[in-house]
Amino acid sequence: MKKNIFKNKKVLITGHTGFKGSWLSIWMHSLGANVLGISKNIPTYPSHYQLTGLDNIIKSKQLDLKDKKKLKKIIEDFRPDFIFHLAAQALVKNSYINPINTWESNLNGTIHLLESIKYIKKKTVVILITSDKVYKNLEIKRGYSENDLLGGIDPYGASKSATEIAIKSYIKSYFTNRRNKVFIAVARAGNVIGGGDWSENRLVPDCMKAWLRNKEVLIRNSNATRPWQHVLEVLSGYISLAHKLNFNHKLHGQAFNFGPKNKNYKVIEILKKIKKIWPLVKWKNYSEKKFFENKLLNLNSKKSFIILKWRSKLSINDTIKMTVDWYKNYSINKKNKKLILKQSLNQINFYTNLK
Numbered sequence: 310m311k312k313n314i315f316k317n318k319k320v321l322i323t324g325h326t327g328f329k330g331s332w333l334s335i336w337m338h339s340l341g342a343n344v345l346g347i348s349k350n351i352p353t354y355p356s357h358y359q360l361t362g363l364d365n366i367i368k369s370k371q372l373d374l375k376d377k378k379k380l381k382k383i384i385e386d387f388r389p390d391f392i393f394h395l396a397a398q399a400l401v402k403n404s405y406i407n408p409i410n411t412w413e414s415n416l417n418g419t420i421h422l423l424e425s426i427k428y429i430k431k432k433t434v435v436i437l438i439t440s441d442k443v444y445k446n447l448e449i450k451r452g453y454s455e456n457d458l459l460g461g462i463d464p465y466g467a468s469k470s471a472t473e474i475a476i477k478s479y480i481k482s483y484f485t486n487r488r489n490k491v492f493i494a495v496a497r498a499g500n501v502i503g504g505g506d507w508s509e510n511r512l513v514p515d516c517m518k519a520w521l522r523n524k525e526v527l528i529r530n531s532n533a534t535r536p537w538q539h540v541l542e543v544l545s546g547y548i549s550l551a552h553k554l555n556f557n558h559k560l561h562g563q564a565f566n567f568g569p570k571n572k573n574y575k576v577i578e579i580l581k582k583i584k585k586i587w588p589l590v591k592w593k594n595y596s597e598k599k600f601f602e603n604k605l606l607n608l609n610s611k612k613s614f615i616i617l618k619w620r621s622k623l624s625i626n627d628t629i630k631m632t633v634d635w636y637k638n639y640s641i642n643k644k645n646k647k648l649i650l651k652q653s654l655n656q657i658n659f660y661t662n663l664k
């Protein structure tokens with residue numbers, strides 16, 4: 310890790326009760342930051358947030374970002390040095406079921422955050438998290454670069470693309486004058502895996518939930534290929550971006566991709582890799598009515614490599630091992646928050662020390 314610039318700094322994390330947000334909160338807390346989380350709820354039961362006792366470790370406000378008055382007040386009172394904005398309705402399938410909530414949380418939620426930081430007078434570094442699904446799918450094989458066209462199709466992807474247009478507009482309209490002290494960048498990444506994810510309709514959580522009850526998991530499409538990137542890889546990208554933007558204000562207004570280095574693997578290949586570490590796991594294939602989902606988009610992360618010196622560090626086997634180890638430890642220590650937190654911290658330390 311580069312010089313620790315987060316020690317004793319105030320770090321606001323929206324979506325801190327979610328999968329990525331809980332890992333980021335633990336990471337920031339371990340770096341000595343004073344963390345305040347804002348989320349509307351705890352999206353899953355169980356959750357990495359509660360299992361690690363994070364609810365007793367960092368400050369937390371329960372708030373829907375729709376409530377812009379309260380959001381503004383919280384930010385004015387806390388006076389953050391860094392903001393990581395992760396709060397969102399993050400599931401494609403749910404976005405079809407409840408598009409209005411998705412648009413309100415993702416687009417309006419981000420606009421309300423931007424409104425709340427418009428008049429901040431102290432230096433604040435803001436990282437806004439969107440997705441690889443913001444890109445217009447041009448049916449091309451090369452990885453998508455930051456300057457490619459935006460244009461998500463499904464309600465989730467479209468809401469994130471629209472969010473990026475709103476962010477650009479806000480930056481140009483309100484955050485460019487000479488006295489501006491708020492520096493904003495956008496981070497785009499794809500699906501991630503790792504311990505502590507309990508979301509619906511994601512392969513790893515679905516498997517873990519079934520296997521922890523000694524049941525077989527139903528697999529929709531075992532031949533589908535996906536990138537399999539560990540959550541810590543992407544979070545290290547967000548942290549590197551905040552670090553660099555803190556010193557280099559020329560990055561203000563820019564977007565960065567954080568894609569995996571591993572090739573895409575089939576679901577079945579991942580299941581077989583998991584079985585090598587956890588021999589008792591079992592699965593069964595079934596078919597389901599499909600909803601439209603953008604074809605997979607590969608991300609080109611050259612810009613992040615050149616400017617941030619960020620790169621993916623974990624092999625596919627390490628990615629799987631860290632993920633499975635986390636759930637195995639959970640299955641043994643279900644009631645012991647300290648030991649579950651220790652496992653998450655150990656993984657962060659392991660990752661940080663990788664060359």
Ligand SMILES: NC(=O)c1ccc[n+]([C@@H]2O[C@H](COP(=O)([O-])OP(=O)(O)OC[C@H]3O[C@@H](n4cnc5c(N)ncnc54)[C@H](O)[C@@H]3O)[C@@H](O)[C@H]2O)c1
Pocket residue numbers: 323324325326327328329330347348349350351352372373374375394395396397398399400413414418438439440441498499500501502508
């Ligand atoms: N997990 C992935 O694979 C993935 C991939 C690409 C992008 N992302 C993005 O990363 C971010 C975090 O994803 P995640 O998987 O941790 O999500 P998650 O579903 O685990 O957590 C979502 C968080 O946002 C909060 N939230 C949702 N709507 C809110 C609202 N209206 N007001 C306040 N809080 C609200 C929830 O309470 C929760 O804390 C999201 O912006 C998501 O779009 C995630």
